[in-house]
Amino acid sequence: MAGFGLAFRIxxxxxxxxxxxxxxxxxxxxxxxxxxxxxxxxxxxxxxxGVLNVYRAASGxxxxxxxxxxxxxxxxxxxxxxxxxT
Amino acid sequence: xxxxxxxxxxxxLVPVELGGVDASFTNASLFMVIAVLAITFFLTVSMxxxxxxxxxxxxxxxxxxxxxxxxxxxxxGSEGRRYFPFVFSLFMFILFGNMIGLIPYSFTPTxxxxxxxxxxxxxxxxxxxxxxxxxxxxxxxxxxxxGVPVVMAPxxxxxxxxxxxxxxVSLSIRLFANMMAGHTMLKVFAGFxxxxxxxxxxxxxxxxxxxTGFEFLxxxxxxxxxxxxxxxxxxxxxxLH
Numbered sequence: 001m002a003g004f005g006l007a008f009r010i011x012x013x014x015x016x017x018x019x020x021x022x023x024x025x026x027x028x029x030x031x032x033x034x035x036x037x038x039x040x041x042x043x044x045x046x047x048x049x050g051v052l053n054v055y056r057a058a059s060g061x062x063x064x065x066x067x068x069x070x071x072x073x074x075x076x077x078x079x080x081x082x083x084x085x086t
Numbered sequence: 087x088x089x090x091x092x093x094x095x096x097x098x099l100v101p102v103e104l105g106g107v108d109a110s111f112t113n114a115s116l117f118m119v120i121a122v123l124a125i126t127f128f129l130t131v132s133m134x135x136x137x138x139x140x141x142x143x144x145x146x147x148x149x150x151x152x153x154x155x156x157x158x159x160x161x162x163g164s165e166g167r168r169y170f171p172f173v174f175s176l177f178m179f180i181l182f183g184n185m186i187g188l189i190p191y192s193f194t195p196t197x198x199x200x201x202x203x204x205x206x207x208x209x210x211x212x213x214x215x216x217x218x219x220x221x222x223x224x225x226x227x228x229x230x231x232x233g234v235p236v237v238m239a240p241x242x243x244x245x246x247x248x249x250x251x252x253x254x255v256s257l258s259i260r261l262f263a264n265m266m267a268g269h270t271m272l273k274v275f276a277g278f279x280x281x282x283x284x285x286x287x288x289x290x291x292x293x294x295x296x297x298t299g300f301e302f303l304x305x306x307x308x309x310x311x312x313x314x315x316x317x318x319x320x321x322x323x324x325x326l327h
Contacts, residue, residue, distance in 0.1 A: 008264070012256050012260045012263070015259070016252040016253075016259055017248055017255075017256075019252070019255055020252045024251075042248075045245055046252075048245045048248075049246075049248035049249040050252070052246075053249055053252060053256070
């Protein structure tokens with residue numbers, strides 16, 4: 001079931017960024033009345049951000065978006081377990 | 087028979103209206119109050135005796151304290167110590183909200199996205215404020231990773247900002263979807279028990295028993311995931327890059 005949890009977490013990361021991108025695009029279009037252009041642009045930006053989130057989550061860099069270096073203890077724990085906690 | 091989604095209905099227990107806004111005391115509010123009272127009761131009563139050799143309840147309280155203290159120390163470092171009260175309250179509230187929801191006839195406040203989103207946006211705004219106070223304008227370097235060619239910046243910066251903004255969304259959707267999916271599944275299988283009768287009803291009942299055990303795991307795991315991601319975001323904010 002650990003694999004299921006991981007898959008679900010990563011799926012959520014992908015969708016969340018897309019939702020935020022589309023939301024911002026729609027808001028900007030509503031506000032500036034610029035047709036579908038912001039929606040289109042932010043859809044692709046959101047998709048890219050989603051893929052970036054997934055890449056970071058999967059490679060265990062801070063377990064999510066961001067570049068935070070793990071704190072000292074965490075680094076040690078990672079060395080000991082050889083795996084990041086899910 | 088009640089539908090599987092009936093359990094998520096919010097009913098106003100004490101209708102209140104504040105300046106045209108519906109601020110009723112609902113069953114969701116009631117179970118959040120119950121969760122807070124249960125945590126307060128659990129921590130104060132179990133620590134009342136303060137014996138050197140802890141009893142069962144005292145070990146439980148100490149265990150939860152040390153669990154979160156260790157998580158903050160490992161993931162944020164010693165500078166995270168001042169945020170411990172917040173992280174501990176967050177963990178206990180989500181854990182108790184999830185666990186109380188598993189009692190039959192109760193309500194799960196964490197299965198509502200507005201509750202989880204409120205917590206997630208609080209974490210997000212708080213973490214951003216911490217980062218801005220600590221790093222001032224250096225905070226903006228968060229959106230441009232070191233070693234990136236300047237040509238890439240116009241594309242990369244919006245992507246990074248979107249990725250940052252998606253944090254509260256993914257944080258809240260994860261907790262809400264897990265709780266809601268689990269509870270719906272329990273109810274769907276429970277709905278098969280009586281119609282299938284005494285011969286066939288055992289199969290969905292057995293599934294429900296297994297799922298209940300699994301739900302306890304999910305309830306704990308999701309509280310843990312929410313808390314550890316909060317710690318990681320705090321770590322990001324305190325040690326940029």
